[in-house]
Amino acid sequence: xxxxxxxxxxxxxxxxxxxxxxxxxxxxxxxxxxxxxxxxxxxxxxxxxxxxxxxxxxxxxxxxxxxxxxxxxxxxxxxxxxxxxxxxxxxxxxxxxxxxxxxxxxxxxxxxxxxxxxxxxxxxxxxxxxxxxxxxxxxxxxxxxxxxxxxxxxxxxxxxxxxxxxxxxxxxxxxxxxxxxxxxxxx
Numbered sequence: 001x002x003x004x005x006x007x008x009x010x011x012x013x014x015x016x017x018x019x020x021x022x023x024x025x026x027x028x029x030x031x032x033x034x035x036x037x038x039x040x041x042x043x044x045x046x047x048x049x050x051x052x053x054x055x056x057x058x059x060x061x062x063x064x065x066x067x068x069x070x071x072x073x074x075x076x077x078x079x080x081x082x083x084x085x086x087x088x089x090x091x092x093x094x095x096x097x098x099x100x101x102x103x104x105x106x107x108x109x110x111x112x113x114x115x116x117x118x119x120x121x122x123x124x125x126x127x128x129x130x131x132x133x134x135x136x137x138x139x140x141x142x143x144x145x146x147x148x149x150x151x152x153x154x155x156x157x158x159x160x161x162x163x164x165x166x167x168x169x170x171x172x173x174x175x176x177x178x179x180x181x182x183x184x185x186x187x
Contacts, residue, residue, distance in 0.1 A: 078120045085113045129164035131157045131175040140164055142174040152180040 024032075089109050129140050135156050136143060144161065152158045157177045164175030 075120075075124050078124070079117070082113060082117045082120060085116065086110075089113060125168045126172075127166045127168075129166060129175045131160045131164065131177050133157060136177065136179045140166075140171060140174055141177045141179075143179045144176055146179050146181045148183040149180040150183050154180055154182045156180050 089106065092109075093106055131141055133152065133156060141157065141164065147158055149158050156179070157175075158180040159178040160175055161178065162176035165172045
């Protein structure tokens with residue numbers, strides 16, 4: 001019983017599919033070249049986009065740092081005239097003999113400068129915290145003591161020792177206050 005071990009060429013090709021795919025038609029070769037060119041183009045585009053994005057991140061970080069460094073420039077430009085007025089007032093007070101009513105005039109001038117400074121700060125979003133007579137709020141007040149009072153309800157601000165300030169809705173400094181408490185019962 002001898003079997004014929006001879007195979008036909010079709011059988012060899014079917015038995016080894018790797019050899020079959022190794023033979024490419026000119027159309028397939030052209031298609032692969034087109035795809036390779038497209039892949040190279042996409043790779044170059046990816047590299048350029050990645051470099052552009054890295055440059056953007058560096059530029060954005062640099063701009064953010066510069067913005068933080070110079071954020072107060074606008075406010076300082078508004079405050080400089082106030083500083084100039086204070087210097088002028090001090091120079092006038094040192095160089096002149098005080099005529100009658102001169103102190104009142106000087107005080108009036110300093111008050112005007114103070115109001116000018118307050119206006120600049122209010123325009124920039126600064127807001128004073130009005131505390132007198134209001135309920136004590138630990139979010140806006142810092143109590144330094146309690147004092148008995150029959151005039152102000154317990155738990156309310158009796159006296160404001162130092163003003164508090166907010167910048168828009170953010171607390172910059174709490175108001176330092178004295179809080180009222182009920183008077184002690186007389187025995």
